[in-house]
Structures are given as structure tokens and as C-alpha cells.
Amino acid sequence: MDTNKLWNSFLEKIQGKIAKISYDTWFANTKLYELKDNKAIVIVQMHIQKKNLKENYNDIIEEVFTEVSGSNFKFEYLLEEELNSNIEINTDEIGVPINNFETNLINKYNFDNFIVGESNKFAHATALAVAENPGQMYNPLFIYGNSGLGKTHLMHAIGNYIVKNKNKRVLYVTCERFIEDFIGITRKKNKNNFDNVEIFKKKYRDIDVLIIDDIQYLGNANQTQQEFFNTFNDLYGNNKQIIISSDRSPEDLKLLEERLLTRFNWGLTINIFPPDFELRMNIIDNKINNNMLSINFPKEVKEYIASNCTSDIRKLEGAITKVVAYATIMNIEEINLNLAIEALQDYFSKTIISKNKIDQVQQIVANHYNIKIEDLKSKKRVASIAVPRQIAMYICRTILEESLNKIGIEFGGKDHTTVMHSVDKIKKQIENDKNFENEVNKLINKIK
Ligand code: ADP
Ligand code: MG
DSSP states (O other): OOOOHHHHHHHHHHHTSSOOOHHIIITOEEEEEEEEETHHHHEESSSSHHHHHHIIIIHHHHHHHHHHHSSOOOOEEEEHHHHHHOHHHHHHHEEEEEEOOSOOTTTTTOOOOOOOOOOTTTHHHHHHHHHSSTTSSSEEEEEEEETTSSHHHHHHHHHHHHHHSSSSOEEEEEEHHHHEEEEEEEETTTHHHHHOOOOOHHHHHHEEEEEEEEHHHHOOOOOOHHHHHHHHHHHHHHEEEEEEEEEEEEGGGGTHHHHHHHHTTSSSSEEEOOHHHHHHHHHHHHHHHHHHHHOOOOHHHHHHHOOOOSHHHHHHHHHHHHHHHHHHHHSBOOOHHHHHHHHHHHHHHHOOSSSSSHHEEEEEEHHHHOOOHHHSSOOOOOOOHHHHHHHHHHHHHHHHHHHHHHHHHHTTTTTTTHHHHHHHHHHHHHHHHHHHHHHHHHHHHHOO
């Protein structure tokens, strides 16, 4: 039996039975590895995919596969690395639910126009899994990442999906809104306080999915933390889905109480990273296709924008808007690179890294690895210091584009060949290790 052929017929068939986005996310990149005895082994790309197929799609998979193959198989889903090593990676995480209501959802943020790339594919897949199974996959879902990387977009996408496909009440609020609502009830104490409390509780507890955006702002409001804690417990206890976003990881939410952080860790925490070049180009294309039909954007203009907006998709969108506005005002029908450069002169120059940023990079790296700046400038060779030093040099070279000599001087008077070797070493490691790349990107992202 040709497994490839069989799997293709299976995929074709199942495609007709589930939503396109679900198919694209969970099935499109699967492979049938082997059929042995009564067992079918399917290769998947991500943990979340494995978990979701097993927990939520297994029945339909077995059913459809029986239709195309004529016999019954038990399915097993494995990651490529598990195949080679024969080790099953345990992906059982705590699963929980959420709730919804006077939704506040923005329709234009949905899964259809969320472009997926390397940096956000895990966040996207997880978000979709939660949207398909609110309250059952991961609770709470905690999404974090720097500003402008799509957290809000993704959360609205989840909410919109649930409203559309599940019969559930969703409430989206910003953290500020939550605080205001809470302060509202305490202010009106002397009047009909009781009613206000009830209204608040009804709003926040009589729902199936609660989405709270930018939770880092809760840090300044102690009483609200208490109320959020109560709300959280109530919803969680009733298997309602909670989705939270933040610009930093739970560990870095310094002002939040320990017990809240503990609760965030009950569910799943996902990080959304800065987009790589390919994703930036795809987002630009998508934005142009969706919004402006008449103006032609040459490839070099797109590349110019993608090369200059590396860490913030909001900024990327702003750049496109600026170029279009400029062309319109100047009454120019054909956008070209010169026009784009002119239009974006001020826009980009504000973000261009100013002169002595080496200090800042050293500070960022030293903080992150919990070492002293003097250590970075020292000759110490233990890995806990040498590696951060190499990373810092790498960032100074590739991001700040400083000369090898200058970097050498700023790192305690090192020879330029030492700097060069450090940069090369980190470059190689980045190419070979995705996690390491992410770690370095996180540091780069902190440069102001
Ligand atoms: P955050 O909440 O992380 O600060 P947003 O969700 O507000 O970021 O995203 C900023 C802008 O970038 C929004 O207009 C959003 O639609 C857009 N955006 C972010 N990520 C993507 C993506 N993957 N595909 C398409 N648009 C995106
Ligand atoms: Mg946001």
C-alpha cells in the first residue's frame, strides 16, 4: 500500500469536513509515516499539533481514515525527533477553560488576516487550539511578547472565532478597563453599592471566556489585583477560559503577587517573537493586497520597509501608510524607492540607533545573565561570562554595526580578531539553534 497516496486521499477527504484554518494548521503539514499491524503513525511539526490531534481530532481522523483505507487503525502522532529517538515527549499540560459577554471584540482582527511565520507559528497554533476548545486545552492561556507583535490581534482572533463557532459568551477588556470598572464600584460605595458590585460580578463572571489585554498594568493596583484574583478563581473554578496578554513573561511581572503568577503558570505560557524578514515581507504584501488596490508597490520598496522595521509590526504597517499618504499628497502615481526613502526619512530616523549604544547593549546583556558589566569587560573565560560577552559583541557588531576595533576597546581593550571570532561563533550558534536565536533576539529587542 502506498502510504503517501493513501494519506493524500485522507487529507483530501478530511479537508471537506473541517474548517479551512483548522485544516491548514493541524493537517496540511502532516505525513503518514507508517502503517504497521493496526497502528498508523503520523508525523507532525509541533507539540501543540500533536496534543490537539490526539485530544480533539482523533475520532474523526480514525473514521475518515477507515473510509479511505478500508480498515481500522489506531493513530499515533509523533514529532520527527521522537521518531528518531523513540522517546515520547510528554506534552500533557494542564488544560482549562474561559468565558465571554458584551464582547468588545474588534472584527477586523481575525485568524484569516493573521499572517503566520516562524516567530509566531507556535502562538498562532496555540491560539487556534484554544479557540477551537475554549476551556479545555490550556487555561489560562498567557501570551507575551514585545509591543507590536500581534498579541492583541491574536486575542481578538480567538474571541471572534469562539463567538462565531461556539455558542459562548466572550468578554475582551484591556487591563485598564478592568481597573476602571473595579474602581467604579468602590467609588460609588455610599450610593447603591450593592448593585454596582453585582453588575461588576455579572460582567466579569457571567461569561465563558475572559480576555484581558496588557496585564502588566495590573502591577500598580493592589486592590484590583485582589479582585482580579477572585475573578480568576471564580472563572477557573467553573472551567471558563481565561486569556491574558502581557509585554513581559510572568516571571518578569515584578509587581504582581506571587499567587497570581502561580495561577498563570497553571496553564500555558507562549512567547511571540519579532518577525523575521520573510514574515515581514508577507505581512507587507498582505496589507497592500487588502487595503490599496490601485497603487503599485515595487519589490524594492517592500524590501526597504521590511529591512528597516525589524521589530514591530505596528511600525511596519505605519510605514506603508506613510508611503501611500505621501504618494497621494504629492500626487504621484508610481511609488518608487526614492519616494519611499523620502517619505520615511523622519519615520525611520527616530528609531535609528544613536551613537553610544554599546553601553546599553552591555547593560541589557549583563542584566539578562545576571553578571556585572565589568565581567563583560574582563578577561574571565568561564562560560557563564564568556558566552554573554560574545553575545554582546555579536549584537554590537550586527545590530549596531560598530567596528571591530571600537567593540574591542569597549570590551576592556580586546583585539579585533577576538571580537571577530566571538561574532562568528555566535552567528554559527544562531544558525544551528532556534532557542538560542530567540534568546539573542529577545536581547536585541530590548535595545531602545
Ligand atoms: P501587540 O498587542 O502585541 O502590541 P497588535 O496585536 O496590536 O500588537 O499588532 C499591531 C499591529 O500589527 C496590528 O495592526 C496587527 O493587526 C498587526 N499584526 C501583528 N501581527 C500580525 C500578523 N502576524 N499578521 C498580520 N498583522 C499583524
Ligand atoms: Mg496589544
